[in-house]
Amino acid sequence: MTFLTQLAKRRSIYCIGNNIDMHNNDLEHLILQAIRLSPSSFNSQSSRAVILFDQSHLKFWDMVFDRLSHMIPAEALPRTKSKIECFSMGKGTVLFYEDQHVIKQLQQQYSSYAAGFPIWSEHSTAMAQFAVWLALTEHNIGASLQHYGMLVEQQVSQEFSIPTHWSLSAQLVFGSIEDVAKEKTFIDDHLRFKTFD
Structure with missing residues (x-):
């Protein structure tokens, strides 16, 4: 599979299941390698x-839904519950963090660029997230990127003994593909790209 073919294959898959042949150890190795090799x-x-x-x-x-159930209007609860249940039916979730100690050390070491490091940190985590997503796609595993961290970060940190200087960025929930993604549409290229000789 060429890289561009793999890019085209990667989609946000919301209807996922637990029907994955890969062992947890193999999935862990795949995810670790994808992050380790990311720039x-x-x-x-x-x-x-x-x-x-x-x-x-x-x-x-469960933590996410419990928090949401205390925040959203009652009439929106069934739809939210259905959405979270779709995620729960998957195989796993990768929580992506950025180590704030590393960022602060770089700010001190390269003070002229201090303002840029938090921004570049976001670039780094985005590339790690994308790398894992593509690695899962290569093995026909569906995934979608979620952003519920701000609701449950403290609770998650306590539950899973996460260092306090790790800042939660995003969650990639993954599993077997149980339904095809909707057709992807694109805006006109001239609205997005400029080329100069």
Whole structure:
């Protein structure tokens, strides 16, 4: 599979299941390698990850729904519950973090660029997230990127003993593909690209 073919194959898959042939150890190795090989500014290697399988995965999404159930209107609760249940039915979730100690050390070491390091940290985690997503896609595993961290970060940190200087960025929930993604549409290229000789 060429890289562009793999890019085209990668989609946000929301209807996922637990029907994956790969063993947890193999999935862990795949995810670790994808993150390890991802680029980072100044070779900071600031990306961190927590991989939740099976019961820990379920526990995380229970936390998310419990928090949401106290925030959203009652009429929106059934739809939200259905959405979270779709995630819960997957195989696992990767929690992506950035190590703030690393960022602060770089800010001190390269003070002229201090303002840029938090931004470049976001670039690093985005590339790590994308690398894991593509690696899962290559093995016909569906995934979608979620952003519920701000709701449950403290609770998750306590539950899974996460260092306080790790900042939660995003969650990639993954599993077997149980339904095809909707057709992807694109805006006109001239609205996005400029080329000069």
